[in-house]
Amino acid sequence: MGLFGFLKSQFIEVIEWTDSDMNTMVYRFPVQNNEIKMGAELTVRESQMAIFVNEGEIADVFGPGRHQLYTQNMPILTKLKSWKHGFNSPFKAEVYFVNTKQFINQKWGTSNPIMMRDPEFGIIRLRGYGIYSYRVSEPTVFLKELFGTNASYDTSNIEEQLKKMIVSGLTDLFAESKIAALDLAMHYDELSEKGKEKMQQRFSAFGFEMTSLYIENLSLPKEVEEAMDKRTSMGVIGDLGQYQQYQAAEALRDAARNESGGLAGAGAGLGAGAALGGVMANAFSGNQQQQANTPPPSISQTEKISCPHCQAPNTLGTKFCGDCGKSIQMKKVPCIGCQAELNEDAKFCGECGTKQDAEKTCAKCEKKNAPNAKFCGDCGENL
Structure with missing residues (x-):
């Protein structure tokens, strides 16, 4: 290699970085003992930034693209090195590629x-x-x-x-x-x-x-988490008394399936049966006691009756309406047609359909009489 070739190899003409590691954040371009040729080509790829550092001081920053390195596009480095306008000699600087991707x-x-x-x-x-x-x-x-x-x-x-x-x-x-x-x-x-x-x-x-x-x-x-699971289980179980009865019944079934023989087995079975009997007694007695302590709903507190005059709701068994004061228990009268029992203010019979407020005309004297009259008021004729 001649002197010209040796000097040419010391000058860096292309500066670029191809990221081969997904986790690399910064890469320093190897320029040690080499100089960058003025007019060298700098390639900065997408999601990269190139930073020139001169003697430990940050100088020019280049974004994505292809750049020709001259004094015109390196103003900070030109000022730091006190280059003259149109300076074309090779120079030394550190180049760092910063990865800006996510x-x-x-x-x-x-x-x-x-x-x-x-x-x-x-x-x-x-x-x-x-x-x-x-x-x-x-x-x-x-x-x-x-x-x-x-x-x-x-x-x-x-x-x-x-x-x-x-x-x-x-x-x-x-x-x-x-x-x-x-x-x-x-x-x-x-x-x-x-x-x-x-x-x-x-x-x-x-x-x-x-x-x-x-x-x-x-x-x-x-x-x-285990305590939370237990609380959730209790919420799913609901009635604890019924759950105890279910457990007791399951235990009795398992005991009945026990096929162990001998006196020891018999004794164990009797002991288990006595214990299970106590569990059953407590479970059922607890349920019965709970039912006994719960008073049955009162009919007068649950059932309502409407007032026949104003239709206001009243408790069953009340004699007078709480709104209009009229009697709720209506007087019963016979139907003028079929003698079926009706409320005194009924206009039609529910059995025969006869209108209850129709006047009766005497066949003998043609006198008008009340709907429920049995004899004529003038001549006494049977109506």
Whole structure:
């Protein structure tokens, strides 16, 4: 290799980075002992940012696209190095590619249970886990605060820090929400959204933007869950007395199926039978006592009768209406046609259909008489 070829190999003409690792956040382009040729081609792909650093000081930042490196598009670096206009000599600078895509499916979870005060269960211990995603929104802030002078940087370098930040913020959020443990499941979406807003300020301090936060599960200790299951079972059982009777009947059936023989078996069977008999007696006596202590509903308290005059409801057995004061127990009169018993204000007979207020005309003297008259008032003729 001649001198010209050796010098040419020291000049970098193409600068680019192809991301081969999904979790790499920053990549430092290898320029050690080499110089960048003025007019070199810089390729920045989508979801990337290229940052030039001069002697530890951040200079120019390039977004996605293809760039020709000249003094015109590197104003900060030109000023830092005091280049003259139209400077064409090779130069030295560090080049960092920052990945600005979303880093998804990052997991968070409580390493220790969260102590909370629940309105129903008192003090409880709550555990939870979920996922979140974020991206680098301010590359220069990220380089200053976290990256330093490393050759590369990936999500594992910051994973524990972010996880602890999220758990700390969510612990405070859960306590402030004062949501009962049994109602937490219906508020996952609301708590996730509020948690994301709460974390945004903390993430921005590192140049990050939290794009999503999800709560997958919030669970109580095993002992509390067992107590909740028992309470649910009691609610399903309903009447405890009937449940005791059912258990006693099931126990008697199982005892009857016991085929163990011998005196020992007989003695055990007699003892079990006596014990079960006591259980049955207590179960049934308790049920009977409960029924005895419950007074039967009073007819006068449950049944109502309508007033025949104003139709107002009155308790059965009342003699006078509470609204109009008229007698509820109507006087009975015979039907003028079939002699069936009717209320005195009935207009038609329910048996024969005869109109009850029709006047009777005497066949002998043609005198008008009352509907229930049996003899004519003038001539005495039988009506």
